Amino acid sequence: EVQLVESGGGLVQPGGSLRLTCAASGFTFSSYSMNWVRQAPGKGLEWVSCISSSSSTIYYADSVRGRFTISRDNAKNSLYLQMDSLRAEDTAVYYCARVWPITIIRGAADYWGQGTLVTVSS
Amino acid sequence: EIVLTQSPGTLSLSPGERATLSCRASQSVSSSYLAWYQQKPGQAPRLLIYVASSRATGIPDRFSGSGSGTDFTLTISRLEPEDFAVYYCQHYGTSLSFGQGTKLEIK
Numbered sequence: 001e002v003q004l005v006e007s008g009g010g011l012v013q014p015g016g017s018l019r020l021t022c023a024a025s026g027f028t029f030s031s032y033s034m035n036w037v038r039q040a041p042g043k044g045l046e047w048v049s050c051i052s053s054s055s056s057t058i059y060y061a062d063s064v065r066g067r068f069t070i071s072r073d074n075a076k077n078s079l080y081l082q083m084d085s086l087r088a089e090d091t092a093v094y095y096c097a098r099v100w101p102i103t104i105i106r107g108a109a110d111y112w113g114q115g116t117l118v119t120v121s122s
Numbered sequence: 123e124i125v126l127t128q129s130p131g132t133l134s135l136s137p138g139e140r141a142t143l144s145c146r147a148s149q150s151v152s153s154s155y156l157a158w159y160q161q162k163p164g165q166a167p168r169l170l171i172y173v174a175s176s177r178a179t180g181i182p183d184r185f186s187g188s189g190s191g192t193d194f195t196l197t198i199s200r201l202e203p204e205d206f207a208v209y210y211c212q213h214y215g216t217s218l219s220f221g222q223g224t225k226l227e228i229k
Contacts, residue, residue: 035218037167045159045167045210047218059218095166100178106218108157110178112166 002026002111004096009116016086016120022079022096022113030054030074033099035109036081038092038118048094049081052105059106064090086120093117124149124213126221134229141198143224145211150191155215158187158196161223162207170209171196203228 008020022034036048049060049070058070069082079096094116097109125148135141145156154174159167169178171187174194184199198205206228211221 044223045161045212045220047212047220050218061218097166100169100172104215106214106216108155108169108172108212108214109159109167110169110172112168114166 004113006096006113006116009118011119012086013122017084020081020094024077029077033105034079035097035099037095037097040092057105088120091120123217124219126211128221128224132225134227136229137201137203139201143196143209145194145221147192151213154190156194157212159210160207
């Protein structure tokens, strides 16, 4: 069974940093590109970043480029999102999601974690 | 960047009725890389449809997708009580973006 479990969310002050982790199991993690998608309270979905299976290709949304860094450790079946210079508008539930189909990097998302809440407030 | 506009914003229907949700893109979506998701309160989104018309694993056949170019449709043939939720379309491939969502509520 495919499982994605996010952790690392919490309350952080504006300008602060946070690192999210997504632990993957039930599939060959090293074969799939992975996404981060966020959802502000009461709002719609916003794609944040994606990373290819080998980490060779990375994309970011304009809203986070230069502040967020996506990475992965295939040996640990883990995906990460380092978030720096956080702003109030970054407050959201952050989901990790597996990219589908396996042949493209910026793909749809066929499995999602339960999400972790990041709150940026003083 | 492709902007996706979903309509209507809210759709009020009764169980057993047919639902038609629209997603319009600001420019042509290459390879019909258009997906649909369902999201219920407090839950993560669930992939329903990819490449505009292919059902994801385990999705009932009352859900169908159609369209190409800039106009896409999600149809639910006969609404079940569990189908009332928010639905999002997503463009993927050359870039990634979501529509703003359509809330399907019980009339």
